[in-house]
Amino acid sequence: MDDKLNAVLDLYYERILKERQEHADGISRPASERFMAVGPQTGQLINILARNLKAPTILELGTSFGYSTLWLAEAARRTGGRVITMELEREKVAFARDMAARAGVEEHIEYRIGDAVEMISELKDGIDFVLLDLWKNLYVPCLEALIPHLRSGAVLVADNMVIPGGEDARRYQEFVRSQPGILSVPLSVGTGLEVSRFLPG
Numbered sequence: 045m046d047d048k049l050n051a052v053l054d055l056y057y058e059r060i061l062k063e064r065q066e067h068a069d070g071i072s073r074p075a076s077e078r079f080m081a082v083g084p085q086t087g088q089l090i091n092i093l094a095r096n097l098k099a100p101t102i103l104e105l106g107t108s109f110g111y112s113t114l115w116l117a118e119a120a121r122r123t124g125g126r127v128i129t130m131e132l133e134r135e136k137v138a139f140a141r142d143m144a145a146r147a148g149v150e151e152h153i154e155y156r157i158g159d160a161v162e163m164i165s166e167l168k169d170g171i172d173f174v175l176l177d178l179w180k181n182l183y184v185p186c187l188e189a190l191i192p193h194l195r196s197g198a199v200l201v202a203d204n205m206v207i208p209g210g211e212d213a214r215r216y217q218e219f220v221r222s223q224p225g226i227l228s229v230p231l232s233v234g235t236g237l238e239v240s241r242f243l244p245g
């Protein structure tokens with residue numbers, strides 16, 4: 045991490061803490077205004093995992109305001125890879141773009157606006173790393189759409205397995221663990237992750 049990127053991550057972190065405090069105080073905001081960001085531990089973990097890959101194509105499902113994108117973009121910059129990130133809300137993406145430019149990593153990120161489930165099927169490239177962090181009922185349909193695009197050795201990280209957790213998270217864990225060629229474990233980092241690797245054959 046360089047100073048420029050760290051400074052932007054710190055700005056996000058202030059916002060993340062504020063949002064958590066508002067939640068604890070019972071203040072509710074519409075989803076369109078909420079960052080719902082992964083937090084620094086998960087950010088660091090996805091950066092470590094993605095940095096271990098050679099020139100990876102990294103796919104992020106659920107950009108929101110672009111916090112996790114920065115951790116992934118830093119890994120892309122180091123490895124000669126790139127990040128494709130998908131988000132429904134155009135205004136969030138505009139903010140994410142500005143912050144990535146401030147952090148100096150914008151050239152490593154391609155933003156795609158729309159429904160990720162539909163856009164996955166249009167992917168032309170093989171995918172080496174995936175962060176699943178959109179609405180939880182979409183994790184299973186996203187994985188179904190993703191499997192034909194995964195390169196051997198691809199790593200998948202799914203967020204929010206424990207907080208908020210629930211039926212959708214359990215369904216995803218059962219589904220990913222039952223897929224041929226996928227090894228998968230839960231990890232108690234951040235709000236609870238499922239980390240999986242695609243190793244067919």
Ligand SMILES: C[S@@+](CC[C@H](N)C(=O)[O-])C[C@H]1O[C@@H](n2cnc3c(N)ncnc32)[C@H](O)[C@@H]1O
Binds near residue numbers: 105106111178
């Ligand atoms: C938990 S937030 C992502 C947080 C982000 N990964 C971070 O750590 O900064 C989930 C985001 O997924 C987006 N989303 C929900 N359904 C989607 C869909 N079908 N396609 C694309 N994005 C979607 C929401 O608009 C929301 O911004």
